[in-house]
Amino acid sequence: MGSNYPQIAASFLVLATLLSGTAAHADGVGAGTLIENTATATYDAGDGPVTIPSNTVTVRVDELLDVTVTSLNSGPVAASSGTAVLTFEVTNTGNGPEAYVLTANPAVAGNDFDTTIDTIAIDTNGNGVYDPGVDEVLTSPATTRLLDADENLTVFVIVSVPGDALDGEASDVDLLAEAVTGTGAPGTVYTGQGVDGGDAIVGAGGADDNAIGSILIGVTSVDLIKAASISDPFGGTSAVPGSVVTYTITANVSGSGAVTELVVTDIFPAGTSYEAGSLALDSASLTDASDADAGEASSSGISVNLGTVAGGTSHSVTFDVTID
Amino acid sequence: MKNFAKFAAAIFLASGVIAASSPAIAQGRAIDLKGYVKLEKIITGNDGATSVELVEPETIVPGDKLIFGTDYSNNSAEAVSNFVVTNPIPSAVRLAPVASSDLTVSVDGGANWGKLATLSVEQGDGTKRPAQHADVTHVRWTLAAVAPGEKGRLEYPAIIR
Known part of the structure; x- marks a missing residue:
C-alpha cells in the first residue's frame, strides 16, 4: 500500500490549489477554478462509529468567452x-x-453620409474624455490588452466628418469587439486555448458584440439684420437735428446646432448721441451699466451678450440715438 | 495542469493512513465509497428534439449543470447500521433547484440540518429569510442499514456559479 502515499500527497496539493483559478466574479466562477467534491460516510459496523472519505473528484472550470459593447x-x-x-x-x-x-465600421446602412475612421484609442488615463497624445492609440489590428473577467475598457473611435456633410445629416459608426481566442456559435470549443491550457468555449453572446455610435451634423449660422426708423421732432420721419433714430439689430440663428457666446455689438454713428436707457433685448430694457444683465452701453457703442443661442431662434437688440 | 485537471481524479486514500485517525478501519473497510462527477448536456437532435445526456465533464463553464455522485457498496459479510453520507458542496457550485425537496441539507456549514424549506438564513441586519438552493453548504443522506453486498448511488445536481 506504500505506493498510495504519493497519491495522497497529490490530493493535498489539489486542496492547496483549490483557489488558484481566476477569482470568482459576479458573472461566474473564474476560468481555471478547480471544483472538488469529496463525500464522507459514517457507519457502525459493530465496533463503534467509523468515518471514511470517498475519493475526491476534481474538475476545472474552463474559460467562457464573451463580451459586450x-x-x-x-x-x-x-x-x-x-x-x-x-x-x-x-x-x-x-x-x-x-x-x-x-x-470600427463607418459604412452603416441608412447613413446620410459616411465618416472616415481615423483611430481607435483607449482611455488610458480613465477620465472618460479623449486626450490626444495621452490616450493610447491602438495600431491596426486594434487589439485591447487582456481584460480580466468583468473588467471594462473605455474606447474612443475618432472619425473625420467629410466637408460636404449637410446640416441635420446623421451617420452611424459600428464598433465590433471579437474575442482574440475566437468567436462563433455559442458552445464552440477552442480546445486547449483557455486559461492554463484548459478549453475556451464560446458563450451565449457568440464571443463578439457590437454597438452603434451616432453623429449628427449641426451646421449653425447667424445672420444679423440692422434696420433704422426715424422720428423727427415734428411728428415726421425726417433726419434732422433732434430726430431720434431707433436701430433694431435682429440676430437670426439658423441650423440644427447652436452657437455659443453670441455677442452683438454696434458703434454709434458719427454725429449722433446715445439716448441713455434705451437699450433693450427682445423689447425688455437693459441697463446701460456693465452689470448682471446682458447689455451695456458706453459713449461709443452698445454690446449685448446673447450667450448660447439655439438654431431656429432669433433675438432683437434695439437702442435709440439722437441726431446732433 | 491541463491533463491533471481534466480527469476526474480518483484518488483512493490508503487504509494505512486512515488507521492513524480511525483504528476501526485497520481491521478492514466494510464500505467502499466511489465519487464521480458528470456533466449534464442537452443534445439537440436533427429533428429539433432535445435529450439530456450525462457525459464526462470535458469542458465546463459557469452555468453548466454537474451531477456529483457517490457509489457505495458493502463489501463485507456484515450489515452496517447508521450509514450517513455527508457531502460538502464545493463553493464554486450551488445546489440546483431541481434537487429533491426531501433532501436533507445544511445552510450553515453542517451545524443544522433539515429539508431546505424548513431552514432559514440570517441576513446582515439580523433578520432571517427562507433558505434558498444557493445557500446550501452540505447535503446528507441517512440509511438505517446497508446489508452485505448491497450497493447504491447517492447524487446531487449542482450548477457552476
Whole structure:
C-alpha cells in the first residue's frame, strides 16, 4: 500500500490549489477554478462509529468567452466638420482574461453620409474624455490588452466628418469587439486555448458584440439684420437735428446646432448721441451699466451678450440715438 | 495542469493512513465509497428534439449543470447500521433547484440540518429569510442499514456559479 502515499500527497496539493483559478466574479466562477467534491460516510459496523472519505473528484472550470459593447454617448454626437469622437465601453463578460480585436465600421446602412475612421484609442488615463497624445492609440489590428473577467475598457473611435456633410445629416459608426481566442456559435470549443491550457468555449453572446455610435451634423449660422426708423421732432420721419433714430439689430440663428457666446455689438454713428436707457433685448430694457444683465452701453457703442443661442431662434437688440 | 485537471481524479486514500485517525478501519473497510462527477448536456437532435445526456465533464463553464455522485457498496459479510453520507458542496457550485425537496441539507456549514424549506438564513441586519438552493453548504443522506453486498448511488445536481 506504500505506493498510495504519493497519491495522497497529490490530493493535498489539489486542496492547496483549490483557489488558484481566476477569482470568482459576479458573472461566474473564474476560468481555471478547480471544483472538488469529496463525500464522507459514517457507519457502525459493530465496533463503534467509523468515518471514511470517498475519493475526491476534481474538475476545472474552463474559460467562457464573451463580451459586450455599449455606446457611452447619451445621444448623437454633435459635429460640424473636422473630427468627432465616439465613446464606447467594452466589457469582458466571460470568466477569464481575454483580449479583443476592435473593428470600427463607418459604412452603416441608412447613413446620410459616411465618416472616415481615423483611430481607435483607449482611455488610458480613465477620465472618460479623449486626450490626444495621452490616450493610447491602438495600431491596426486594434487589439485591447487582456481584460480580466468583468473588467471594462473605455474606447474612443475618432472619425473625420467629410466637408460636404449637410446640416441635420446623421451617420452611424459600428464598433465590433471579437474575442482574440475566437468567436462563433455559442458552445464552440477552442480546445486547449483557455486559461492554463484548459478549453475556451464560446458563450451565449457568440464571443463578439457590437454597438452603434451616432453623429449628427449641426451646421449653425447667424445672420444679423440692422434696420433704422426715424422720428423727427415734428411728428415726421425726417433726419434732422433732434430726430431720434431707433436701430433694431435682429440676430437670426439658423441650423440644427447652436452657437455659443453670441455677442452683438454696434458703434454709434458719427454725429449722433446715445439716448441713455434705451437699450433693450427682445423689447425688455437693459441697463446701460456693465452689470448682471446682458447689455451695456458706453459713449461709443452698445454690446449685448446673447450667450448660447439655439438654431431656429432669433433675438432683437434695439437702442435709440439722437441726431446732433 | 491541463491533463491533471481534466480527469476526474480518483484518488483512493490508503487504509494505512486512515488507521492513524480511525483504528476501526485497520481491521478492514466494510464500505467502499466511489465519487464521480458528470456533466449534464442537452443534445439537440436533427429533428429539433432535445435529450439530456450525462457525459464526462470535458469542458465546463459557469452555468453548466454537474451531477456529483457517490457509489457505495458493502463489501463485507456484515450489515452496517447508521450509514450517513455527508457531502460538502464545493463553493464554486450551488445546489440546483431541481434537487429533491426531501433532501436533507445544511445552510450553515453542517451545524443544522433539515429539508431546505424548513431552514432559514440570517441576513446582515439580523433578520432571517427562507433558505434558498444557493445557500446550501452540505447535503446528507441517512440509511438505517446497508446489508452485505448491497450497493447504491447517492447524487446531487449542482450548477457552476
